[in-house]
Every structure is written in structure tokens, then in C-alpha cells.
Amino acid sequence: MFRILLAALLGTTLCLATNVSAGTVQRVPPAPPTLNSNSPVLEGGQLTLQAVIVIGGTYIWTGPNNFVSNEQNPLINDVGQAHAGTYSCTVTVNGETSAPSTINVVVTNQAPRINSGPTANPAEPTAGVDVGLSVDAVDKEGATIAWDFGDGTTGTGPAVTHAFTPAGTYNVKMTATDSLGLKSERVLALQVGVNYVQGVGKASERLDSDGDGFADELEVQAGTDKNNISSTPFDGQKAGTVQPLTIAKMSTTLVFKKDENDSLQISGTLPVPAGLTLQGQTVIMAVGGVVRVFTLEKSASGKDQDASFKLSAKQKKGTTLGGPAKWTLKTSKGLYQQRFEDENLTKDGEGTTRAVQLDVTLLFDNTYYFHTQDIPTYTVKNQVGKGKF
Ligand SMILES: [Ca+2]
Ligand SMILES: [Ca+2]
Numbered sequence: 001m002f003r004i005l006l007a008a009l010l011g012t013t014l015c016l017a018t019n020v021s022a023g024t025v026q027r028v029p030p031a032p033p034t035l036n037s038n039s040p041v042l043e044g045g046q047l048t049l050q051a052v053i054v055i056g057g058t059y060i061w062t063g064p065n066n067f068v069s070n071e072q073n074p075l076i077n078d079v080g081q082a083h084a085g086t087y088s089c090t091v092t093v094n095g096e097t098s099a100p101s102t103i104n105v106v107v108t109n110q111a112p113r114i115n116s117g118p119t120a121n122p123a124e125p126t127a128g129v130d131v132g133l134s135v136d137a138v139d140k141e142g143a144t145i146a147w148d149f150g151d152g153t154t155g156t157g158p159a160v161t162h163a164f165t166p167a168g169t170y171n172v173k174m175t176a177t178d179s180l181g182l183k184s185e186r187v188l189a190l191q192v193g194v195n196y197v198q199g200v201g202k203a204s205e206r207l208d209s210d211g212d213g214f215a216d217e218l219e220v221q222a223g224t225d226k227n228n229i230s231s232t233p234f235d236g237q238k239a240g241t242v243q244p245l246t247i248a249k250m251s252t253t254l255v256f257k258k259d260e261n262d263s264l265q266i267s268g269t270l271p272v273p274a275g276l277t278l279q280g281q282t283v284i285m286a287v288g289g290v291v292r293v294f295t296l297e298k299s300a301s302g303k304d305q306d307a308s309f310k311l312s313a314k315q316k317k318g319t320t321l322g323g324p325a326k327w328t329l330k331t332s333k334g335l336y337q338q339r340f341e342d343e344n345l346t347k348d349g350e351g352t353t354r355a356v357q358l359d360v361t362l363l364f365d366n367t368y369y370f371h372t373q374d375i376p377t378y379t380v381k382n383q384v385g386k387g388k389f
């Protein structure tokens with residue numbers, strides 16, 4: 001019984017083996033796999049690729065961006081345009097590989113994402129002061145950043161610096177653009193405040209609208225543009241670091257009972273560099289809001305309206321030898337009462353003495369000199385005010 005069964009089994013086995021070796025059983029490759037995906041997928045999202053299961057099958061996926069996977073259902077995270085295109089998959093069963101199936105994947109572009117900003121530093125700037133502007137914008141393909149500062153000028157890059165002038169509100173527009181041209185925009189309404197130059201007295205006399213360091217009133221007298229930071233008494237340069245002005249003497253007389261009879265005398269010293277030609281130099285002086293502009297003549301002196309200025313520098317053939325030089329400002333038959341009112345040099349206080357202060361600004365050789373001068377004794381008598389230091 002056992003022998004018969006064994007013989008039967010052996011016979012059967014023998015019979016099959018003979019058929020295979022004779023090539024009568026053909027090995028057929030499996031059919032190409034059926035593929036699916038979640039295309040179209042949003043930029044930055046996850047792409048899911050799927051092959052319908054084949055029993056005993058192993059898979060090879062290939063695709064854009066050098067993609068290779070042997071998973072049946074591979075996932076690709078954070079996709080961009082580089083991941084779009086045709087994916088291909090084969091299935092292998094018992095060593096036999098199918099023809100490839102393909103599936104097309106579309107990645108839907110997204111505009112750049114603004115993570116934060118735009119922000120301004122300082123957040124509340126004043127005119128003419130550099131403001132840092134920045135934004136955090138990202139895109140899978142990279143974003144380029146463009147700025148419209150709202151004053152007719154532009155800039156590029158995620159962090160820029162710009163000075164706004166004059167004071168006011170500027171709508172700063174930031175545009176982030178990706179490589180496919182999709183844009184994200186933000187507008188920052190930036191409040192730019194006014195500047196005041198240092199000193200005492202009226203804010204209106206110290207107002208510096210464009211932030212170049214020179215008061216509006218001084219710019220008007222000097223013939224420069226008070227709303228243009230690039231137009232200054234120093235040939236377009238800002239006022240720079242203010243230097244102390246040395247004043248030796250100062251006196252003023254204000255005649256309140258008769259107009260245009262006021263006078264002013266101030267003297268001090270200035271450092272004058274060696275080799276400077278004084279002829280043709282401009283000297284601008286502002287005293288308590290009274291501004292005079294002098295062009296020095298050969299004698300190193302100049303006149304403007306009711307005022308004269310003289311610089312006594314040691315010279316040789318019109319060129320200075322350097323060192324401190326005495327200067328004097330003299331005026332007569334002026335009308336300064338309204339200008340000095342805010343400094344308390346008024347006609348009030350008949351018969352009394354009080355302490356007052358006057359700002360003195362002197363511009364010379366592209367240097368800004370300034371001093372607030374104490375006048376310890378200002379007296380009013382018979383409607384005449386006299387101050388002296
Ligand atoms: Ca994009
Ligand atoms: Ca100015």
C-alpha cells in the first residue's frame with residue numbers, strides 16, 4: 001500500500017519536472033500594477049502614491065527629483081514643483097517584473113507664506129533716521145522680497161534699511177513672489193515722527209522736518225530744502241555730531257517802544273584748520289531763531305541784512321595758519337522781540353532782573369557748533385530789555 005502511494009507520488013513529480021524542463025510551462029510576468037495618488041496635492045503638503053496589491057509582489061517606484069522607493073504605497077512630505085511629474089511603478093512576482101505603470105502628479109503652487117512681519121525697527125521712527133524693515137516669508141521654491149517704501153523709492157531683500165522723510169504716514173508695501181510668480185503682499189502703515197534740533201525756546205524754531213539735523217527755519221534762510229534730507233547747508237551732508245560753541249561775550253538790547261532798534265553782539269572762538277581759504281566760506285548763525293547767512297570776503301568778514309560777522313584768524317596770503325580764531329557777530333537796528341519772546345526776553349517785568357537763555361548755532365566749514373547760553377541778568381527798564389553775559 002505505502003509503496004504504491006510513493007510510486008504514484010514519485011511518478012507525478014517526475015512527470016511535472018519533465019514538463020518544466022521541456023519548456024512547456026511559460027513563466028508570465030505579472031500585469032502592470034494599477035496606480036493611484038492624491039494628486040493634485042498642495043505645495044507643502046503630502047503626496048500619497050498607491051499601487052493596488054499584487055499577492056507576493058514587490059514594487060519599485062521611480063519619479064521626479066530622483067525619487068526611488070520599494071514601498072507599495074510611498075509617501076512624500078512637503079512637496080514642491082520638483083515633485084510634480086510622472087511617477088512609474090513596476091511589480092515583481094517570482095522574479096518576473098511587470099511592465100511599468102505610470103501616474104501623473106500635479107503640485108498646486110501656493111503663494112509665499114508670511115510667517116511674521118513686516119516689522120519696523122524702531123517701530124516709531126523719526127524723519128531722516130534709518131529704519132530697519134524685515135519680513136519672514138517662505139516658499140517651497142524660494143521667495144524674492146520687494147519693498148515699496150511709499151515715498152517713491154523701493155528696495156529688495158528680506159531685511160532692508162530706509163530713512164523716511166519728511167515726517168508723516170508711509171504705507172510700506174512688501175511683496176513676496178515665488179518662482180512661479182505667485183505673490184503675497186502686506187502693507188505696514190509706518191508713522192514717522194518729526195525731529196527737533198536741541199535747544200531751548202519754541203518747538204517751531206527747532207523743528208527739523210526732514211531729519212538732516214538742521215532746523216527748518218535755518219534751512220529756509222540758508223536756501224536748502226527743509227523737506228529733503230539730501231539738501232543741507234553742508235552740501236547734502238547731515239549736521240553730524242554737534243560741537244560745543246565757545247562763547248566769550250554776549251549782549252542784547254531789545255527796544256520795545258520803537259521797532260527795528262534791537263541789537264545783538266556775540267563773540268567767541270572757533271577752531272580753524274590750517275590751510276583753509278577763508279574767502280568764499282559760508283558762515284550761518286542762528287541766535288534764538290534769528291538766522292543770518294554770511295559769505296566771507298577777503299577780510300574774513302561778511303554782511304547779511306542788519307548783521308555783520310568777522311573771523312579773526314591768523315592768515316598768510318589768504319590762507320589760515322590754523323588754531324583757534326576769534327569771531328564776532330554784531331547786529332543793529334534789528335527786530336528780534338518776537339523771536340526772543342519764547343526765551344522769555346520780553347518787555348514784562350519792568351524794573352526787575354531775571355535769568356534767561358538763548359540758543360546760539362554757528363555753522364562753519366561743515367561743522368555744526370551749538371551752545372545754549374545762560375544770560376544771568378536780563379533787565380527791563382523803560383521798555384528796554386537788556387541782557388548780558
Ligand atoms: Ca509657491
Ligand atoms: Ca532739516
Ligand SMILES: [Ca+2]
Pocket residue numbers: 210212219224225226227228229230231232
Ligand atoms: Ca534739508
